[in-house]
Amino acid sequence: MNLAEGVQIVSFGILAVMMIGTALGVVLLPNIVYSAFLLGGVFISIAGMYLLLNADFVAAAQVLIYIGAVNVLILFAIMLVNKREDFAPLRNAWVRPVFTGLVSVGLFALLGTMVLVTPWALSTQVSAGDSAIFLIGQHFFTDFLLPFELASILLLMAMVGAIILARREFLPDQVMSPTKQQPILTLPERPRELVSVSSDKSSNLDDGRRG
Amino acid sequence: MQLQYFLLLAAALFCIGIYGLVTSRNAVRVLMSIELLLNAVNLNLMAFSNFIDPQAIKGQVFTVFVITVEAAEAAVGLAIILAIYRNRDTVDMEQFNLLKW
């Protein structure tokens, strides 16, 4: 990466504005589909940041995994739960966003102060640059070997578990074998009386208490 | 280019993520906010890796691990959201009150 300093500053500025703008869109826009696409914008601008930070391999991984896998997965999920629903309005609905906004701004002030006052031990060495991918490979098979192997178990298990949870099981709903006293795939404990499974309507009454 | 720019940007992204985490009513949007939080962490790690640890670049390795795990976590999270949508027919966090907080 031998871009001139000016080019770097300009591209950093563009990416930063794009990242903050799209991130705000993700959390603020009312339509969830727009949010999901803007999330892709956040991921792309962060991949651009990684290029500025001399990390082309991680930038490629960011694009492939976050945009290619995670973002597409989120879009699929939005389509699968595709019910246009207008959430029932809550009483005092403005309190929580305002309060959270204040807390977030305060947290940013704290973190920002921390970043600015800390004397970071900057290194004067030249960056690994193009040889980064070799270094990452060497790390994977020497000092990060154990986490690398454990991650494979983690991925296997996440796959198995996600399939189990998301698979639609066609059970004959009311036909139960006589030995089983309970509906299948549920807890043996009965739910408490005050809540029923179809509490969607009735529970609107007491929603306000947690606004 | 300075380290502090990147760190400030990561902090801003982190705070936006926190805001979305608390205020969102759609469960899918809460998951997206968590992705924002983790991207802020990744940006932090990458910035440190470039400016403080440019020869060993352990931060880049760490970032690759975070990306891997978070893909798995997103898959599990969306599976759980699908399961709950089938039973409750909604993804509104305010409706998930069978268990009182």
Add this chain to the structure above:
Amino acid sequence: MDFANLAAQLNAGTILPEGIVIITLLVVLVGDLIVGRSASRWLPYVAIAGLLSAIAALYLQWDNTNPVSFFGAFNSDDLSVIFRGIIALSATVTILMSIRYIEQSGTAMAEFMTILLTATLGGMFLSGASELVMIFISLETLSISSYLLTGYTKRDPRSNEAALKYLLIGAASTAVFLYGVSLLYGLSGGETQLSAIAVGLNSANAGQSLALVISLVFVIAGIAFKISAAPFHQWTPDVYEGAPTPVIAFLSVGSKAAGFALAIRLMTTAFPLLTDEWHFVFTALAVLSMILGNVVALAQTTMKRMLAYSSIAQAGFIMIGLIAGTDAGYASMVFYLLVYLFMNLGGFSCVILFSLRTGTDQISEYSGLYQKDPLLTLCLSICLLSLGGIPPLAGFFGKIYLFWAGWQAGLYGLVLLGLVTTVVSIYYYIRVVRMMVVKEPQEVSDAVRNYPEVRWDLPGMRPLQVGLVLSLVATSLAGILSNPLFTLANNSITNTSTLQPAVVSSVGTQVDVNQTQPLID
């Protein structure tokens, strides 16, 4: 470099127990695929055999002279050995109690065993992880498996809801933890090994900087979520109520023990510069947990929620040992976790048995149980009284040791608060016991009146009985014959080299751990 040299440097023998667990889980997963559903009769016993051989392999690891392996990623010292033993043992007892439960709920047995074994694996690796990436990956292995187990009864909206809340809060706390970790990485000058981080922080004079304090607070937030300390406990009651009961039995012991192992290792190794600060933060967490857990537990009407608040309170008690920061303090934590394993899992076995027979876990439904099922009543009473700390049961000695260690370290206020809240806790434990032995026939609840005939020969009931009797015997005898456990806990602390210099809080002597630096240069 040649292969033999590399293998010697890896020192891979230290993860033999985890290797056994991995092989077991693959056998369970693939065996189920090959044999089909009929395999669910023998798969749990395969899992138990694998876990027991892992514990045997752990016994061989005791007093390993060369514990650091995988270039510092994993540290198999005695502290990790004892925590890995606790986690593996809790998984074993959990499997015993889950067989009948899983069959009755109609879910798949093999996948449950596999995910539970993965959670165990994550916890075991977390107990020995001494490098940030390894800590992160093993923590996530444990967490993601826990989310999956929580939502395992997927037709039940309560289980879905518990899993969703657990996942969202858990993922957020992981992100906060990671933010703290990334600051640690930056502040220490690009180190990821815990001992190297301490050295790096020391040489960078980052002792009192704002960044280090923020990173400490964020890291503690992640740990406090795992051990469910107040105010990071919000997930606990919901998950305990909505998740399948064997799962929360494992979460309350195995996952919590892993969290404490992480807390000890991370705090003493990486944050010796901030000893006062982390002691202060954990004191606040302990005070809140003890007060909130014990007071809110008084108001609960279901057994699982009551045990949830009780487990928050127990985490508060255990933190006294961590704050004491002495050898005795750490040893008392280990000792208490050992007895907590048996009494808590015994209690959960009883709750499972009762809900399998009656289909409820309301506390009021337990009334009059003594007349129908004396064994269940006896076991639940012993376990609850032991959790409350009534002499001469195991929990009493565990609490006494914790409080003694705290008192020796000068934590007078904390110990007094512990004593007061213990009295409160005895009240709500006794309430359940009193309800079970009530005599008047008109006070007997409907569930008990329709209590089915006690049959142990149903499929899956025998292992539940074994687990029940095992924890009953351990809980009642570990109090009187506590000496071996006591010696074990003490030895595990005094033999752990990383803990010894940390106790006198000097950073310089820790450099020797760091000799096995990566060879990539």
